[in-house]
Amino acid sequence: MSGIEYLEAVLxxxxxxxxMGRLMGMELIAVEQGRVLFGLTPRARHDNPMGITHGGVAAxxxxxxxxxxxxxxxxxxxxxxxxxxxxxxxxxxxxxTGPIRAEGRVLHRGGRIATAEGRMTRVADxxxxxxxxTTCLLMLPAQAPADAEAA
Numbered sequence: 001m002s003g004i005e006y007l008e009a010v011l012x013x014x015x016x017x018x019x020m021g022r023l024m025g026m027e028l029i030a031v032e033q034g035r036v037l038f039g040l041t042p043r044a045r046h047d048n049p050m051g052i053t054h055g056g057v058a059a060x061x062x063x064x065x066x067x068x069x070x071x072x073x074x075x076x077x078x079x080x081x082x083x084x085x086x087x088x089x090x091x092x093x094x095x096x097t098g099p100i101r102a103e104g105r106v107l108h109r110g111g112r113i114a115t116a117e118g119r120m121t122r123v124a125d126x127x128x129x130x131x132x133x134t135t136c137l138l139m140l141p142a143q144a145p146a147d148a149e150a151a
Contacts, residue, residue: 003074038102039100040102042057066134073106076141079139100123103119
């Protein structure tokens with residue numbers, strides 16, 4: 001199944017979300033070609049020792065949104081991997097922030113490389129909390145690595 005077909009199946013509940021999404025408490029909210037929206041509500045399990053939501057939560061949420069946006073453009077049998085991730089933190093996130101959203105959008109999808117941008121905002125007022133960019137290496141069916149056991 002293509003990337004967008006898989007993501008739509010997750011959104012409809014026909015496929016389980018990836019384990020990392022369940023671990024983090026992320027929710028897939030919307031999917032379209034080249035755009036994905038995730039949500040998360042900061043909880044105590046996301047806190048760093050100072051009681052602030054760990055920066056890795058934002059990085060993971062943004063990486064997932066941007067990566068899935070790239071995935072939504074891929075044909076059946078293709079995969080990708082993040083080769084660069086840059087996150088700019090704009091505001092502190094705590095449990096009091098309430099629900100947050102991360103939107104990923106593809107900026108460019110070439111034959112081997114895709115780039116995407118992401119924005120993480122507070123649901124209550126749309127305040128920008130972080131923004132990010134990524135570069136992904138695409139492995140299309142003819143380029144996918146051979147199965148290790150077949151070698």
